[in-house]
Amino acid sequence: xxxxxEELEPATLTRLLEDFVTRDGTDNGDDTxxxxxxxxxxxxxxxxEAVIVFNPLTExxxxxxxxxxxxELMEDEGASPE
Numbered sequence: 284x285x286x287x288x289e290e291l292e293p294a295t296l297t298r299l300l301e302d303f304v305t306r307d308g309t310d311n312g313d314d315t316x317x318x319x320x321x322x323x324x325x326x327x328x329x330x331x332e333a334v335i336v337f338n339p340l341t342e343x344x345x346x347x348x349x350x351x352x353x354x355e356l357m358e359d360e361g362a363s364p365e
Contacts, residue, residue, distance in 0.1 A: 285356065286335040286344065288328045299335070300324045303346040 288296055304320040313320070324346060327333035334352055336345045349357075 284337050284339065285352075286337050288325075288335060291335075296325075297321065299344060300346070303344075 291299065300321045301317065304317065304324055315323075324333065327348075328335070328346075332349055333346055334349050336347050336352060336356070337343070338345070
């Protein structure tokens with residue numbers, strides 16, 4: 284399911300974004316500060332380039348590029364894939 288970022292409390296969204304940008308394999312040698320990486324993720328959500336996907340089976344969230352989300356998931360949520 285797609286979680287609209289505006290439905291999350293600001294502090295919750297920030298903690299979620301911090302978790303996303305500090306997960307193993309996400310830095311790719313990037314020395315950018317945590318704050319800057321969180322801001323880039325927040326901007327991607329704002330520009331609708333990325334979405335927050337929640338998997339109810341695993342109870343895990345992921346930040347995904349909109350273009351990589353399966354079309355049927357986007358359609359189920361009433362969101363346009365592009």
